[in-house]
Amino acid sequence: MAREWLLGLVVTLLGCADGGSSAADAGHAPDAAGPGRINVRACLVDPGCQTRMISAHRGLRTRAPENTLAAYRDAVEAGADVLETDIRATADGELVLMHDDTVDRTTDGTGEVASMTWAQIQALTVHNHDDPSAEQDPRPEAHKVPRLRDLIALCRELGCQVDYDWKTGTAEQLLGVIRAENGVELGFVHKRDAQSLVPLRQMEPGLLLMPNVATAADVDAAIALLDVKIVEAEVDLGGTVATEAVSRARELGIKAYADALGLPDVGLANGDDTLWYALVQSGLHIIASDVTDRAYGYLVQQGYRSPR
Secondary structure, three states: OHHHHHHHHHOOOOOOOOOOOOOOOOOOOOOOOOOOOOOHHHHHHOOOOOOOEEEEEOOOOOOOOOOOHHHHHHHHHHOOOEEEEEEEEOOOOOEEEOOOOEOOOOEOOOOEHHHOOHHHHHOOOEOOOOOHHHHHOOOHHHOOOOEHHHHHHHHHHHOOEEEEEEOOOOHHHHHHHHHHOOOHHHEEEEOOOHHHHHHHHHHOOOOEEEOEEOOHHHHHHHHHHHOOOEEEEOEOOOOOEOHHHHHHHHHOOOEEEEEOOOHHHHHHHOOOOHHHHHHHHOOOOEEEEOOHHHHHHHHHHOOOOOOO
16 A cells, blocks of 8 residues: 555646657667667567666556556657556456556456456446546547557557566466567566466467566576576665576576656656656666656666667
């Protein structure tokens, strides 16, 4: 509940402008589609790529309702390289994008996702309770719950990667959709517990997997168990990252991911980059943010990325 409160606070305190422009980071993957764009997948699997990247947490939900295709499209236009999403299975086995286990907070309906069919989910209207101004978005895709397959198609179109945050559904269901949409190389699957990812590793050796880590020993264990190329370092509610884990990941040539949700994003949105500066200086390769536009602007201002 504390984390959700902080996330809500972020989107109500957005009043500062983005930073200026500067040169991009050394060792970055080649531009994929114009200024500021990189080949995200190539960077993820290349130990020598040190480009700092932004992951859009549930999309750019200050412009469109969270976990909608409109929010994700806006996030990429604002600078996101990765789109973080939440995957849940409906009663009839469709994988949809919904953070909560119920539809109550983000739609005009009520009920548990797991107890509803895709047809019932599809009939709902999505709302943005964090930012009422986003309610006026005229795009139909801003007000419908999308399927996982829809987001994979969007990332194929826009040249981004998906952070498949696996909430519910079986490994077979998840991998089935990813394979059907040719999404194995379009993202990586996140689960806090490394052991939970073992079935996916056994079924699909080419799929990138991302468990959570807090120590150097956790990083070593994740590599031994899953042959990971990316790990998510723990961050406390005050915005302090597990630097030991980040350092070990960099030492071993894999990517370190962490979130700036809560206080770091609140500060950045209000002109205080203290916590964001600390996250960047820790050596993280990918930082997840609720304020993609400001986050990418900060990386540009600090010389880590080029303007888009």
